Amino acid sequence: MHTENPDHAAVKPRHSVRIDAVEALRLLGEVSLGRLVFTRHALPTIRPVNHVLHDGELVIRTHEGAALTSRARETDGRGVVVAYEADSIDPVTHLGWSVVVTGYALPVTDPDELSYFRSVLSPWVDGTMDHTFRIRPDLVTGVRLCPPQGA
Amino acid sequence: MHTENPDHAAVKPRHSVRIDAVEALRLLGEVSLGRLVFTRHALPTIRPVNHVLHDGELVIRTHEGAALTSRARETDGRGVVVAYEADSIDPVTHLGWSVVVTGYALPVTDPDELSYFRSVLSPWVDGTMDHTFRIRPDLVTGVRLCPPQGA
Numbered sequence: 001m002h003t004e005n006p007d008h009a010a011v012k013p014r015h016s017v018r019i020d021a022v023e024a025l026r027l028l029g030e031v032s033l034g035r036l037v038f039t040r041h042a043l044p045t046i047r048p049v050n051h052v053l054h055d056g057e058l059v060i061r062t063h064e065g066a067a068l069t070s071r072a073r074e075t076d077g078r079g080v081v082v083a084y085e086a087d088s089i090d091p092v093t094h095l096g097w098s099v100v101v102t103g104y105a106l107p108v109t110d111p112d113e114l115s116y117f118r119s120v121l122s123p124w125v126d127g128t129m130d131h132t133f134r135i136r137p138d139l140v141t142g143v144r145l146c147p148p149q150g151a
Numbered sequence: 152m153h154t155e156n157p158d159h160a161a162v163k164p165r166h167s168v169r170i171d172a173v174e175a176l177r178l179l180g181e182v183s184l185g186r187l188v189f190t191r192h193a194l195p196t197i198r199p200v201n202h203v204l205h206d207g208e209l210v211i212r213t214h215e216g217a218a219l220t221s222r223a224r225e226t227d228g229r230g231v232v233v234a235y236e237a238d239s240i241d242p243v244t245h246l247g248w249s250v251v252v253t254g255y256a257l258p259v260t261d262p263d264e265l266s267y268f269r270s271v272l273s274p275w276v277d278g279t280m281d282h283t284f285r286i287r288p289d290l291v292t293g294v295r296l297c298p299p300q301g302a
Binding site for chain 1: 154182183186188189194195196197198201203204205232233234236238239240242245249253271
């Protein structure tokens with residue numbers, strides 16, 4: 001048997017503490033990078049993107065916009081349910097926090113709003129045209145990963 | 152309008168380069184932290200977990216096991232399609248890489264295998280009983296985020 005990266009670093013499990021929604025959104029506002037999760041062709045899909053927090057909503061720009069926009073149309077403008085995760089977790093100790101927001105992603109179409117968001121939110125990568133979406137957080141959960149108790 | 156974290160750090164978009172599956176799995180084997188993505192109660196769900204790469208399969212331990220195990224039973228043992236993302240992206244420059252594996256998650260039930268995986272893979276957090284799953288990578292994609300061209 002061949003295992004490439006045995007994870008012996010932390011034998012004792014971390015202690016997880018739930019974060020309330022207010023604290024979770026505050027942490028989300030401190031970072032600019034997260035991961036957009038949605039269903040595409042019935043498969044779970046995840047893409048790293050960047051975000052800003054604006055008037056309590058999460059605003060993102062993504063090249064996956066075409067998939068989300070066509071789905072939004074199908075749903076009579078209700079939008080598509082997505083999850084958005086951001087975290088700050090140490091790659092070795094695995095201590096830190098993780099926040100997940102679930103809500104409807106709606107395309108931003110107002111020209112003034114688009115112009116504004118493009119000024120505060122840089123595109124993720126070059127290439128194909130991107131789309132701007134707002135996600136209203138319907139469900140916000142978070143955990144803080146703390147050192148094992150008794151350590 | 153109030154925007155909490157304008158992302159002015161990188162005005163020029165990053166340049167993305169596709170990574171082939173071999174390189175993507177190699178990168179995945181270099182880190183122990185990733186994010187499991189699946190559908191739960193028809194909602195996209197994402198949880199940070201840790202992993203090892205074992206004989207070309209991804210092995211994880213997760214507290215979300217109950218949801219995945221019951222779904223695996225419903226599918227006559229075919230398992231549940233999940234996505235697994237790992238990345239190493241600089242929080243400020245957003246340079247680095249991201250790899251996504253899509254495949255069926257199957258519970259590990261063999262006692263010897265379970266014992267072995269528990270020795271090389273520490274549980275993510277304390278608390279409720281965890282489950283061990285193997286994910287056979289059916290689809291492996293990756294991108295490397297490089298500095299903007301001409302920068």
